[in-house]
Amino acid sequence: MMMKKSTLLSIDAFSKTEEDVRIRTKSGGIITLTCVLITCFLLVNEWIQFNSIVIRPDLVVDRDRQLKLDISLDVTFPSVPCGLLNLDLMDKAGELELNILESGFTKTRLDSHGNSVHDAETFKPGGEQKGTSGIDITDPDYCGSCYGALDQGRNAELPRESKLCCQTCEDVRNAYLDAEWAFYDGKDIAQCEREGYVEKINEQLSEGCRVQGEALLNRIEGAIHFSPGRGYENKHGHFHDLSLYWKNPQLNFNHVINHLSFGKSVETKAKGRVSAASTAPLDGREVAPERDTHKHQFSYFAKIVPTRYEYLDKMVVETAQFSASVHDRPLMGGLDRDHPNTIHQVGGTPGVYVYFEMSPLKVINREQHAQTWSTFLLNCITSIGGVLAVGTVMDKVLYKAQTSIWGKKSQ
Template sequence: MSVDLKRGETLPIHINMTFPALPCDVLSVDAIDMSGKHEVDLDTNIWKLRLNSYGHIIGTEYLTDLVEKEHEEHKHDHNKDHKDDIDEKLHAFGFDEDAENMIKKVKHALESGEGCRVYGVLDVQRVAGNFHISVHGLNIYVAQMIFGGAKNVNVSHVIHDLSFGPKYPGIHNPLDGTVRMLHDTSGTFKYYIKIVPTEYRYISKDVLPTNQFSVTEYFSTINEFDRTWPAVYFLYDLSPITVTIKEERRSFLHLITRLCAVLGGTFALTGMLDRWMYRLLEALTKPSARSVLR
């Protein structure tokens, strides 16, 4: 273990998740870090797969609705007066044909049981931050028209893969295979992640820089008075300590020692078995005292 001295590098976030109850048209990814800067768009590579009610792929699209906002803007959007927001969206989208068509399309997708698989890589700065997947890309008016309220947004999800770098032999990513299904309720999931920078050193001297992590999960139910919309948040922080894992070969002397131990044990065991077998056969073949008297 040593102090993490990396500077100016990016942190790769590998995402592969399925939202079985939300169509791709309403899903968006919002990423922000503690510095307020957004480097996500430099190397963002996120794709969405449309899924039918059986989970089969029926379409693919590049995620163009990556939402990127400054801290203050983000807070402002959530704390803005609801009525003013609705009025603003009505002005912009109220009788707009594109908005109406989009609403009809999404409602049809919801009725058909469409889902969405989101996968790809986010390259972010190596500072604490968060990203979340939700319907926050929609304006409030359109979201209200589609869902009729936050409590009807179902963020049930399956995490196929969430990792922060390439996999090394023996790595365990605790969120892989996570299934969270909601029935007759809605709410927000928050995963608090502690990232540990890790170096894996192979026997060949090649070094694989990656990260492992631990996670704590929290779920909060949405009620009628909440102004927030359901989402799945991943809030991450980085450890200042790097863990180095090395592959090493055992020495020839160690091999000889183990070989001697195995041979010695085998010799001792066969000697014991030989003595036991001899005594058993002796007891079976020795004539009894009664038969001798007769």
Template sequence: MFSETVKSKIKKFDVYRKLPQDLTEPTLSGAFVSIIACAFMTLLFLTELAEYLKVSTNTEMFVDINRGGEKLVININIAFPRYPCGLISLDAQDIMGSHVVDVGGSMKKIRLSSDGKFIEEEDLFEKEHKEESGVNLQEIKKQLDNKEGCQLIGHILVNKVPGNFHVSSHAFHNQMHSIIIGDNSKLDLSHVINHLSFGSNKDLEFIKTHFEEGVLNPLDELKRIRPDGVRDALSYEYYIKVVPTTYQTLEGEEFFVHQFTANTNEYSAQGMPAVFFRYDLSPVTVKFSQTKESFFHFIVQVCAIVGGVFTVAGLIDNLLHTSISKILRKRDAGKLG
């Protein structure tokens, strides 16, 4: 294909000149250095491969400018082992001054026996609409006497502004005296927060399985139980700082949820007890983005490993070979003593 003249000219560009095999000889020191170098290159290659396959997460913060007109989803699963479903109502109020009884969303009341067993399930909002026309006092008194409990499960939709939602008996304010007959100790809002989070439950479940960053449900499994020796009705307050958070996958898919931190307080209620969850939204959004090392960067690193180890091993081999040769020459000359 090529003439001999062209071939000879092309050969001048060869920087990998070959020595005839009969001009080289293997050495024991070279063999040891080669084995160690290969093992070291393999170790470094595996380390770099693990780094290439690993998915890391970058974090950034910026001011949230898309807050107006949005709804905040609050997921709730709270058990009240000493408070009957007949007395429980859920209200919400925000900083705009609007107070909403029967907030939007979906919420179930689950009646529990004194030993925590399921009795029946009711729709919280539908139940409260029915009770606006009249309260079944006998049924509520029966639930109190039987020491029934109640569990709230579902979600509510509130304006994306600072506010609060609270569990209480405000809907039965006018009838409360005839229900408890002056004994406030019956109103025990001891509770267990099985789950509380802000954002779509579907998105939250995905994030938990694909990300390790973020504080999405710090109140889960928290218990607030009134001591047996306390007769006063206690109110509980949770002060929650909500931080809008975006999670972005390697494929570019984004999930918008909220992290939060919380402090708690409890005190003797002057009137009817309640459990308040007061939330405030941070103006700063946190974004977690998944990243992965590029293939070209991986190739560059592998080349650096092979070339670097090969070069260093060659220097070490030359040093060993030269040293051993000098020692052997001195021994043959009888100069080692």
């Protein structure tokens, strides 16, 4: 009695031939060896891909726009003294910060060769009184003159605490600033003469200055600018007391950007990992045109993109990338030297301006494995199957070609 044929045999998709009816050829051996080598190469390549690490960027809406943005700068001005240099910050929201170099920044005096003046005294108007010229400034009845900048005509009728007085050189400077008068170097102003301001500011006119520090910005469009003289605001706009700068034609705003970046500073251990990011593209830029730049304005237009790096070891780095375009123009206006069809506008303030604009989008760069385990296994199976399929087709084609040729020869 014959055994019932198994149902599994009827669905076997991999039917076999008897060993004694198989035909082996040299071309088949060559194709088999080639398939083995190609398969090994593909499998090794898949293993390398599986172990490689890639960074995949993702673009999202920046939800941290209510937070402040850090700015870190280090700029050298070889031809502007620290006593004359000023830094202001303003933005589209109407916020204005004047003279912020007095807080959060370090100013280093430089000699004509660019070396630090290590023995330089920290000097501020209103400081040590050098000579009193017979005036006792500690006298409670003493009321310094404001030289017409403030109306002191009624002081005799007012009590001591209500009198308008300028006791120090700084008081006189502020009074001149409020009156929008040119202060120059304070010469012939008794308060400035006895404090040594006149002597010191003139000594520094041949020096340079290096500014280093950090500040916080609103995440909206705005500008920071280095300019000579104290800044002030009135109904007509933002201005500076440029009197001393205009009086000394050797001064100019040629500069070297040692460092300029936005966003939180990257930790030392993470700097190598974000080296490809454009966090400080202007670092090392030196601007010193071979022409008179006393009446010149230098501008940088920065487009800032908040960026975050997320690594497999759970390290997270928050920073900001930016690109910048550069422009400069003479304040006297006229035709551009390099572009004859361009005419520069007349007016403005000499200095270095950095206009910044925040992107509403944020880039998140995530460190990931190039492949998952499932992708690796699938790619390996696909590689093996693909090579075998191609090898089988090539073997059949060659075999049929050989048998056809041999058949014709035997006739």
